[in-house]
Amino acid sequence: MVSPGILLVDKPAGLTSHDVVARTRRAFGTRKVGHAGTLDPMATGLLVIGIEGATRLLTYIVGADKTYTATIRLGATTTTDDAEGETVATAAPSAWDAVTDGAIADGIRALTGTISQVPSSVSAIKVDGRRAYDRVRAGEEVVLASREVTVSRFDLIARRDADANIDLDVVVDCSSGTYIRSLARDLGAALGVGGHLTALRRTHVGDFDVADAVSVDSLDGAVPASPAAAAVRVxxxxxxxxxxxxxxxxxxxxxxxxxxxxxxxxxxxxxxxxxxxxxxxxxxxxxxxxxxxxxxx
Structure with missing residues (x-):
């Protein structure tokens, strides 16, 4: 009999969250597996996986605050607000004159705190029973309603300049439901050069740390935390x-x-x-x- 528990998994790029759930099901020999918060295929990092009866705990974990490291590329807008989409606009050479360190700092500051955010149209939010990204892939135009989110930390760690873009490495602490792709899009728009996400890694979900996670290649033999041990962390x-x-x-x-x-x-x-x-x-x-x-x- 499979014991219930909470397993932390470090998702690699290229896999969907559902792929990780499927692999966990095979490794533990049970269908009763779920996760507390989707990561896009491009993203890496922490997935909190519930096994057997511990899936009931996911309801109380999914709403926890999250921490991400990310790279925002200024200079281009894409259809998905990340590097997987098609480029739809690039910055004019003259637009870069206004992209000073001070302007970037002001743009980041404006996106910190409690803000109104429009999620990316290729998010997993359901619109009339269907995921927004499924509707976009079917050729529909999707505009999602804005929602209030809290970005408690938005720190610039490094800036790298190239001929046609600027890459910003950032760390973000935020409430559940915040879209880092939307922060990239909105920062680029505020600076007048466009922006999208080129890298994203989730490092924390509440008190859970990716440093304690196992890789997808180490699922066999992995030992989940007991429901009690996991519950008292949230x-x-x-x-x-x-x-x-x-x-x-x-x-x-x-x-x-x-x-x-x-x-x-x-x-x-x-x-x-x-x-x-x-x-x-x-x-x-x-x-x-x-x-x-x-x-x-």
Missing amino acids: LPRLDVTAEEARDLRHGKRLSGAAARVDGALAAAIDDDGDLVGIVEKRGADLKSAMNMPESAA
């Missing part, structure tokens, strides 16, 4: 007695226990160190928002 820990654990698993509330939890949610851990489930506040009480399968507890 939520506060609530230790419960055997009786409380039994009540939660049977759908009963823990009367008057809300004061034991600081946030809205917590990971309930029983006396054996196993994850009972995720609890939420209901008035003065706590109730289960999600229970782990008892066979996996």
